Amino acid sequence: MKRLALSWSGGKDGCLALDVLVNQGMEIACLLTTVPAEIGRTFGHGEKMQSITLQAEALGIPVHFIQCTFEEYTQSFVSDLKKLKESHRLTGVAFGDLYFQPHREWGEKVACEAGLEAVYPLWMKEEESLKALETFINSGYKSTVIRxxxxxLHASWLGRELNQSFLRDIQKEEVCPMGEAGEYHTYVHDGPLFRKRIILEGPEVIQLESTKKLEYKKYSIVPKHTK
Incomplete structure (x- = not known):
């Protein structure tokens, strides 16, 4: 059986990749999240480490934070992958990229340097991205737009849940439906693979570079009710 580390930023792409891999019988040994020292938040989504730690707990999968700088981002990623390959007996590293070729080339490069297989379970053509969004929305996972x-995109998109209404409205915008170019980012807080669910409270909008970010003052984790 393949044992993989999964690149994880807390959003729908990584979650959908996790779901596909688990359903294919892959074993996810750990989640990987990069935290550049310059910003003290997760790369891309700008999340606090606490929110990622809660997802890992809710999923029952350990998370490994790669502490890095922008200048040594790739070097740190490869170095940590090599260590995790030994400690977690990894055979590969998976990424949730959809169709952006430069990201795939980078992922394959770092995986190769670490002596691991690069796995892209969601890889598709750009025109298939709307179908991917439909798949996620119908999957049972709960995700909120946080950046x-x-x-x-207008700040009014912040806080929206990924549902049928979102699916309808995002098609009216000049963006990739899945936000592949970083048009929007999400935070997944519940779903089929979640053993517990995450409660988000006290939202406020903050400015991060050229983006608006929805910051929650309180995150909590609760057991899922059984029927």
Whole structure:
């Protein structure tokens, strides 16, 4: 059986990749999240480490934070992958990228340097991204928009749940339906693979570079009710 580390930023892409891999019988040994020292938040989504730790707990999968700088991002990623390969007996590392080729080339490069297989369970054509969003929305996972690029999406998108209403409205915008170019980012807080669910409270909007970010003052984790 393949044992994989999964690149994890807390959003729908990584979650969908996790779901696909688990259903294919893969074993996810750990989640990988990069935290550049310059910003003290997760790379890309700008999340606090606490929120990622709660997801790992809710999923029952350990998370490994790669502490890095922008200048030594790749070097740190490879170095930590090599250590995790030994400690977790990894055979590969998986990424949730959809169709952006430069990201795949980078992932394959770092995996190769670490002596691991690069796995892309969601890889598709750009025109298939709307179908991917439909798949996620119908999957049973609960996800909230927590960051938007101001040049392409209004701040009113913050806090929206990924549901049928979201699916309908996002098609009216000049963006990738899945936000592959970083048009929006999400935070997944419940779903089929979650052993517990995460409660988000006290939202407030903050500015991060050229984006608006929905910051929650309180995160909590609760047992899932059984029927």
């Amino acid at each position: 938007v690029r101001e040049d392409v």
